[in-house]
Amino acid sequence: MRIRVAEASEAEGIVRLINAAFLVEKYFIEGDRIDLDQVRSLFQKGEFLVADDGGALAGCVYLEQRGERAYMGLLSIDPSRQRAGWGSQMITASERWARERGCRFMDLRIVNLREELPAFYGRLGYVEDGMDPFPADTPTKLPCHFVKMSKAL
Ligand SMILES: CC(C)(COP(=O)(O)OP(=O)(O)OC[C@H]1O[C@@H](n2cnc3c(N)ncnc32)[C@H](O)[C@@H]1OP(=O)(O)O)[C@@H](O)C(=O)NCCC(=O)NCCS
Numbered sequence: 075m076r077i078r079v080a081e082a083s084e085a086e087g088i089v090r091l092i093n094a095a096f097l098v099e100k101y102f103i104e105g106d107r108i109d110l111d112q113v114r115s116l117f118q119k120g121e122f123l124v125a126d127d128g129g130a131l132a133g134c135v136y137l138e139q140r141g142e143r144a145y146m147g148l149l150s151i152d153p154s155r156q157r158a159g160w161g162s163q164m165i166t167a168s169e170r171w172a173r174e175r176g177c178r179f180m181d182l183r184i185v186n187l188r189e190e191l192p193a194f195y196g197r198l199g200y201v202e203d204g205m206d207p208f209p210a211d212t213p214t215k216l217p218c219h220f221v222k223m224s225k226a227l
Contacts, residue, residue, distance in 0.1 A: 075125050075126065075127045075128075075132055075160070076125070076126045077123055077124070077125050077126070077133075077163065077164060077167040078123065078124060078126055079121055079122070079123060079124075080121070080122035080123065080124045080134065082114070082117045084122075084124065084131070085110060085113045085114055085117065086110060087131045088113050088122055088124070088131070088134050089108055089109060089110050089113050090131075091131050091133070091134055091150050091152060092107050092108050092113075092134065092148050092150045093106045093107050093108060094150075094152065094153055095150035095151060095152065095153060096108075096150065097153070098188075099185065099188070101215065101216075102185070102187050102214050102215050102216040102218055103212070103213075103214050103215065104213055104214075104215065107148075108148070116136055116138075116148075119138055120136055120137050120138030120139070120145075121136075121137050121138075121171070122134050122135065122136050122137070123135050123137065123164060123167055123168060123171065125151070125160055125163070125164060127155070130152075131152070132151065132152050132155050132160060133149075133150060133151040133152060133155070133160050133161070133164050134148065134149075134150050134164075135147070135148060135149045135150070135164045135165075135167075135168050136148040137168055137171055137172070139172070139175050139177060140181075142176070142177055142178045142179065143177055143178070143179045143180070143181055144168075144171070144172035144175070144177040144179070144180050144181070144227075145180075145181050145182070146165070146168045146172075146180055146181070146182045147182065147183070149161060149164060149165070149182075151164070161194070162198060165195075165198055168180065169225070169227055172227055173227050177227060178226065178227055179224055179225065179226055179227060180200075180224065180225045180227055181222065181223070181224045182195065182200065182222075182223050182224075183206060183220040183221065183222050183223070184220065184221050184223065185208070185218050185219075185220060185221075186205075186218055186219050186220070186221050187216060187218050192221070192223070195223050198225070199225045200223040200224065200225045201223060201224065201225070202221055202222065202223050203222050203223065203224050204221075204222040205219050205220060205221055205222065206219065206220040206222060207219055207220070208220060
């Protein structure tokens, strides 16, 4: 498996992968996590890294530089390949991507209902540093908010 920068032509596969991985959030959020238009517009603002498993898309992560900070979002590992170290390796590759651009911090957000995620990111050096409200136009089945996490690179 190889981690590399995605081509815009891979947008459809990235949509399928993200929506499959984020099925885990179905218990509190309706519908797909993302659609093709949203992924195409993210390609205008940042880059996706993908984990390429002999031509199959095994994982992806969205990265955006924001001055001296970088934002990491939509980390998704194909459900059949989870818990094999790929998520952690994608994070390591994302941090390298950010350092190469001169960024000093990496930021991410998790939904507070995902109780397993703070420990996952915490083991990799991320600490909680605030909260954001959930977008008012996104209907949810349970009340929720974002927890912000960051790491100095
Ligand atoms: C979160 C995610 C990216 C982790 O990727 P991964 O390749 O499974 O992670 P790794 O194999 O590197 O690390 C696994 C460790 O994370 C923790 N972990 C991962 N998924 C977990 C889960 N569903 N429940 C509890 N712990 C979990 C465990 O501690 C695990 O270690 P272990 O297998 O030794 O117990 C992946 O599960 C995923 O795509 N989830 C759906 C999308 C998502 O939630 N993205 C992050 C949103 S901010």
